[in-house]
Amino acid sequence: xxxxxxxxxxxxxxxxxxxxxLWAIRENIGLTGTKYGCGIAQCGACTVxxxxxxxxxxxxxxxxxxxKQITTIEGLASNGALHKVQQAWINHxxxxxxxxxxGMIMAVAALLKEKPKPTDQDIDEAITNICRCGTFQQVRExxxxxxxx
Amino acid sequence: MNHMPRLNRRAFVIGGAALGSGLALGxxxxxxxxxxxxxxxxxxxxxxxxxxxxxxxxxIRIARSEMGQGSLTGLAQLVAEELECDWTxxxxxxxTPGQSVARxxxxxxxxxxxxxxIRASTDYVRKGGATxxxxxxxxxxxxxxxxxxxxxxANSVITHTPSGKTTTYGKxxxxxxxxxxxxxxxxxxxxxxxxxxxxxxxxxTVDKTTGxxxxxxxxxxxxxxxxxxxxxxxxxxxxxxxxxxxxxxxxGVKKVVKVGEEAVAVVAxxxxxxxxxxxxxxxxxxxxxxxxxxxxSIAKWLEEGFDPSQHTYIGNENGDVKAxxxxxxxxxxxxxxxxxxxxxxxxxMNATALYTADRCEVWCGTQNGEAAFAATVEASGLxxxxxxxxxxxxxxxxxRRGQTDYVRQAVLIAKQMPGTPIKLLWxxxxxxxxxxxxxxTQCKMIGAFDxxxxxxxxxxxxxxxxxxxxxxxxxxVNGKDPVTFQGLNPNGETAFGYTIPNLLIEHSxxxxxxxxxxxxxxxVNQNAIYVECFMDELAHSAGQDPLEFRxxxxxxxxxxxxVLNAVxxxxxxxxxxxxxxxxxxxxxxxxNSYVAGAAEISVSDGNxxxxxxxxxxxxxxxxxxxxxIDRQVAGSFVYGLSGLFYGGCTVKDGRIExxxxxxxxxxxxxxMPKVExxxxxxGGFWGGVGEPTICVAAPAVLNAYFAATGKRIRSVPLRxxxxxxx
Numbered sequence: 001x002x003x004x005x006x007x008x009x010x011x012x013x014x015x016x017x018x019x020x021x022l023w024a025i026r027e028n029i030g031l032t033g034t035k036y037g038c039g040i041a042q043c044g045a046c047t048v049x050x051x052x053x054x055x056x057x058x059x060x061x062x063x064x065x066x067x068k069q070i071t072t073i074e075g076l077a078s079n080g081a082l083h084k085v086q087q088a089w090i091n092h093x094x095x096x097x098x099x100x101x102x103g104m105i106m107a108v109a110a111l112l113k114e115k116p117k118p119t120d121q122d123i124d125e126a127i128t129n130i131c132r133c134g135t136f137q138q139v140r141e142x143x144x145x146x147x148x149x
Numbered sequence: 150m151n152h153m154p155r156l157n158r159r160a161f162v163i164g165g166a167a168l169g170s171g172l173a174l175g176x177x178x179x180x181x182x183x184x185x186x187x188x189x190x191x192x193x194x195x196x197x198x199x200x201x202x203x204x205x206x207x208x209i210r211i212a213r214s215e216m217g218q219g220s221l222t223g224l225a226q227l228v229a230e231e232l233e234c235d236w237t238x239x240x241x242x243x244x245t246p247g248q249s250v251a252r253x254x255x256x257x258x259x260x261x262x263x264x265x266x267i268r269a270s271t272d273y274v275r276k277g278g279a280t281x282x283x284x285x286x287x288x289x290x291x292x293x294x295x296x297x298x299x300x301x302x303a304n305s306v307i308t309h310t311p312s313g314k315t316t317t318y319g320k321x322x323x324x325x326x327x328x329x330x331x332x333x334x335x336x337x338x339x340x341x342x343x344x345x346x347x348x349x350x351x352x353x354t355v356d357k358t359t360g361x362x363x364x365x366x367x368x369x370x371x372x373x374x375x376x377x378x379x380x381x382x383x384x385x386x387x388x389x390x391x392x393x394x395x396x397x398x399x400x401g402v403k404k405v406v407k408v409g410e411e412a413v414a415v416v417a418x419x420x421x422x423x424x425x426x427x428x429x430x431x432x433x434x435x436x437x438x439x440x441x442x443x444x445x446s447i448a449k450w451l452e453e454g455f456d457p458s459q460h461t462y463i464g465n466e467n468g469d470v471k472a473x474x475x476x477x478x479x480x481x482x483x484x485x486x487x488x489x490x491x492x493x494x495x496x497x498m499n500a501t502a503l504y505t506a507d508r509c510e511v512w513c514g515t516q517n518g519e520a521a522f523a524a525t526v527e528a529s530g531l532x533x534x535x536x537x538x539x540x541x542x543x544x545x546x547x548x549r550r551g552q553t554d555y556v557r558q559a560v561l562i563a564k565q566m567p568g569t570p571i572k573l574l575w576x577x578x579x580x581x582x583x584x585x586x587x588x589x590t591q592c593k594m595i596g597a598f599d600x601x602x603x604x605x606x607x608x609x610x611x612x613x614x615x616x617x618x619x620x621x622x623x624x625x626v627n628g629k630d631p632v633t634f635q636g637l638n639p640n641g642e643t644a645f646g647y648t649i650p651n652l653l654i655e656h657s658x659x660x661x662x663x664x665x666x667x668x669x670x671x672x673v674n675q676n677a678i679y680v681e682c683f684m685d686e687l688a689h690s691a692g693q694d695p696l697e698f699r700x701x702x703x704x705x706x707x708x709x710x711x712v713l714n715a716v717x718x719x720x721x722x723x724x725x726x727x728x729x730x731x732x733x734x735x736x737x738x739x740x741n742s743y744v745a746g747a748a749e750i751s752v753s754d755g756n757x758x759x760x761x762x763x764x765x766x767x768x769x770x771x772x773x774x775x776x777x778i779d780r781q782v783a784g785s786f787v788y789g790l791s792g793l794f795y796g797g798c799t800v801k802d803g804r805i806e807x808x809x810x811x812x813x814x815x816x817x818x819x820x821m822p823k824v825e826x827x828x829x830x831x832g833g834f835w836g837g838v839g840e841p842t843i844c845v846a847a848p849a850v851l852n853a854y855f856a857a858t859g860k861r862i863r864s865v866p867l868r869x870x871x872x873x874x875x
Contacts, residue, residue, distance in 0.1 A: 099364060
């Protein structure tokens, strides 16, 4: 059993402590916005915030996440209003297939919290998620749009 | 894809089944008619493509699959253009393949590949919209007892011009749905289009930003269990035995099942439990005769295809290439090669199946709903009226999800647990090692010049794998695979862009055991590298500018020339590049579109490439949604350049060596060049946009690399030649 706090809510789930957080979120909690892409923390599709830090949840054991504040894509909007990154994604028509975008948006939201006006180099260093559709040009454009809003 | 019959083998299966099941279900009238066909919520269908709700919401049916390429939005634009409806009230839905079959394929072809999603649907979906508009106007005219010719429609409002009376589509839809559809429908002249050609926003974005969008992997059904699979690592091998007792006590495990001859699956409460257990399961494989095959043995076999004694299929020929080469003042020769590449969709293969004795349903992402349906019918052993497929959003397709291996497997597992929904998800490793790979080829080319450095002959001999041989043998033409010659054909939608007095393009077919597939761009990827890099070699050998050299050979190919000129002008070809920046060009034709690319790169330490900028030009005839075309062009460059730099799947002991993104990498934002897309629709034809432009990125970059270093790169990926992104 493990007690997790996800999107501000407590969950008590029956899960082995070494289960990757990704699978606890998807299968035990039932929040499927966080995606499985590689399982080895290479692609970033499973990115969530743990205590505000963008983290690839496939590489974190449930036991390491106990007692921490976990935010998934479903918890990014607050009081019914989309997060500014989500809104920018809509304004700039960023997603193609969209599968990697939960992780991309979570990574970008964490970057902008740390650096509200990132340079291109900041973006290159912080955003290392794989997008096979190749939305990077719109991703960069949308990040700058948020920063300059 | 080129010269493809409209129906594939599976579609024929469905075609045969359609009549029977249509009668059995007692459904009829795909287009209106006296009996109203209703959508699930009871709203009337005006035509098969258009449902209108009383609140004026317009539901447009989409048969092709959306996998990120934007066809869903583009197809809706085509229908809405003719329907004259309020675009802000448009929503979409997928009919199921089972419904389509039951209605004599009311929605036509579901297959979504070969950049055909829009271009092969344009006439009948526009007709579906125009027919509905005519019926809606007629219904209003009947109500007002005025001639329909006095009424017009715009923005979902019908107006009787003489009296000024108005009504809305939602108010007359019920009456319109009862009318006989008109026989003759005239489509708008392209000059009158208002919505086609407009870069409207995609219709499916919001849920992709909130985590709400449901992909196949997200399907949840009551009582559902999860399956993880292990397939024989050597293609064509079989399961010999497995020791189920070893994992019997593992948490959550419900059942261990054999899947066909080639795989074993563990079914458990969660996928994580299933995956953990299947990895602990001892399996003995009968790897078969392919276990000795390696990349080196395949390469050697392909090289043998260059031997003149070996049989070839001829794709394009004029003049007498052999005589011209024999009598040439100078000849240039080179051999290029292109590797296996995995699609690596972000969402690994998966499907959910629920089987009972008299019903089998599947939920999955698929590029071809009808093929998935046929696979369900076949694997379940049930008749087609007892099966259906519910399409989910695809987490990437790129050609991989045109295949149905994962659908068949899900059904075969579910069949062993009747009444329990089973979600089968492949691990990334299974996905990487059991793909339908970009086919492997090599290409030997010889160019011959006369004494004045005019190119007199071009001989191109491809040796390697055919996709159709493996996937659609019925589409071979006397043994020849026409798709191999994409971009090299004498004419048609993938024609060769040069006129050369003596030309021979031939294919020595060699089919290794590694299964090939349609990989975004298909055979234009390597054919464009072969032709366009070699043209660059020929230009340099002749001491001529690569642009001018090409132009001289393109006087009979004005559309090819127009896109090439467009990128040359935009990149500034006639002016020197900035210090340390080098340029390369390429052009090609594929999927009925004319494309060209120009790249600017810098190179450090001789082997680190920074791709600074790529200009891509596309002439797709008509451009339905320029904003989405821009995204397809930029996105396809990411896919194509990922293939160029990283995309090699090597074979050892009969299996693919790469297993995940750590050994099969993909571009990130840091390596993304600035992409400038020029859309230059010349009208009069419909070309694809999801794939054609992909093929110019790699040769443009390789030609720029030569300009920078003087080194010719003739094999892909650059990873294997110690060349990386800077």
